[in-house]
Amino acid sequence: MSALSEASLSRYSRLAWLAGLALLIAAPFVGLYPIFVMKALCYAIFACAFNLLLGYTGLLSFGHAAYLGAAAYFTGYLVRSAGFSPEGGVLAGTLGAGAIGAVVGLIAIRRQGIYFAMITLAMAQMVYFVWLQAPFTGGEDGLQGVPRGKLFGFIPLQNDIAMYFVVLTVFVAVFLAIIRIVHSPYGQVLKAIRENEARAVSLGYDVDKYKLLAFVLSTSLAGLAGSLKTLVLGFATLSDAHWSLSGEVVLMTLLGGMGTFAGPVLGAFTIIGLQDLLADRVGSWVTVIIGVIFVLCVVGFRRGFVGELLAWRRQRAGP
Amino acid sequence: MEIFGIPLQAFLGQLLLGLVNGSFYAMLSLGLAVIFGLLGIVNFAHGALYMMGAYVAWLLMEKFAVGFWWALVLAPLVVGALGVVVERTLLKRLYKIDPIYGLLLTFGLALIAEGVFRDQFGVSGQQYAVPELLQGATNLGFMVLPNYRGFVVFASLLICLATWWIIERTRLGSYLRAGTENPALVQAFGVNVPMMVMLTYGAGAGLAAMAGVLAAPIIQITPLMGSNLIIIVFAVVVIGGMGSILGSILTGLALGLVEGLTKVFYPEASSIVVFVIMAIVLMIRPAGLFGKEK
16 A cells, blocks of 8 residues: 555544544534443543453453453542542542553463463453452442532532533543553554464564563553443442453454544444443343344444444555 | 251252252353364353253243153254254354354343343243152262262263264264364365364254253253353353363363252352363463463
């Protein structure tokens, strides 16, 4: 592909991102329920964090809900029962999730490929059982009634619009940070590992160190999503850490387009919107529908929305 | 009589229950290993197939008045046939691409199965009776052995060893092992590899279903029974390594026993002990106890 079309592609991408941002800024003023959009944004952060691993490093973590759930519990407990400020709670949740990620990462990177997926899934299940029995998580009931408090002591987050713009700001920051990481020399090494791990090793890169750092980054950002979600919705429950959520984040990324910046965001909005739309109408068929989308994506739509769009544009741009 | 302050009967009872669970781990990890070897797919749907085996047997008994022994044969055949259909229509599209897609596709299939069964039968458990022949218990002197549990351990071991014998000692098994090494070459020698792959997946599905039929009288049949089990079985597979069939069987049984022991001495940890062992094994011997280092 010529440099010119690459430049024009990225120009189109930027225009699309700006249009998306404009939509998100306008969303609460044009009648969209802010809580819903905030929830979707939290899952968008979650999917973007996951995509950093699957899309750019080629690691399938099949237990990412563990980190979202851990941060949700940490933030919920600290803000509700230990008097933490919202920003302190979010920071602690994010760091806590990253710490768990570091431990799991150290164990999981000892195997490659499909084993990595199985190990991360098993470790996440272990974390789930710990939450089920730990005294501070409230067991099956979860932590209810987490207050939003005042950000930096003066912005009242109880106001949905204020909360909305905080979440949107964090989302934009994460989105830009991931673009920055991927385009950095470090990100290029991650891509090299994705394409051919053996060659990256032979070029002298300490692949394990790169993978571990990517894992910690991704799990911390997943934690950030979980912390914010707890503030927005006011509760943290076991379903935040359940394996079905780990599956859903894979689906969000796959459906939107793995290895693309905007893909996971679109995927998250699609899946959360779908669940919201269907939950009251079809009961347990939601699971079936999610499963069917999964199968269809894997069989015939592996590039996802954004991947297909980019491929189509490339085809038109280049000979 | 007591052992470490615990009544011997309770201790042996837990140990037996551990052995029962261990034989299910063994049967399921065996099927997973064989399917992974030939198809290169980590079959997340294995838990769903196990669950379907239990439900099909229950339906056969409740609605069609089929006896337990017939259900034990028919349910695996029904689920195995379903497996063949899945392999022909879906899995065969994935053999040339990254194995993570196989995991994701079968994950989707497991969700579909779970959702459909939850819609049809709810989340409350079903159970069917132990066949008359195996009701009651035998007093062994040092413990009272419920006949059915003894039978389950014996039957699972028999099935596992039969599978081992077929794969390691028969001509069919040698084709299978050769197909795992180099399918193109085996095809060139005139073996119908796609047919073999199809039947392998069907047989693996049937094996999982048979474990489900055996499990149902002991545990509750629920739509979620499969996914709860499959994650533990994944850990079992990581611990044992997928290299050796006898290794999978031994690992499965041993981990069931360890879990049973943990239930006696430190019940809070019994749900996580397998995962802890997995983490330790990975630190010491990443390829698994019976796996080969690449």
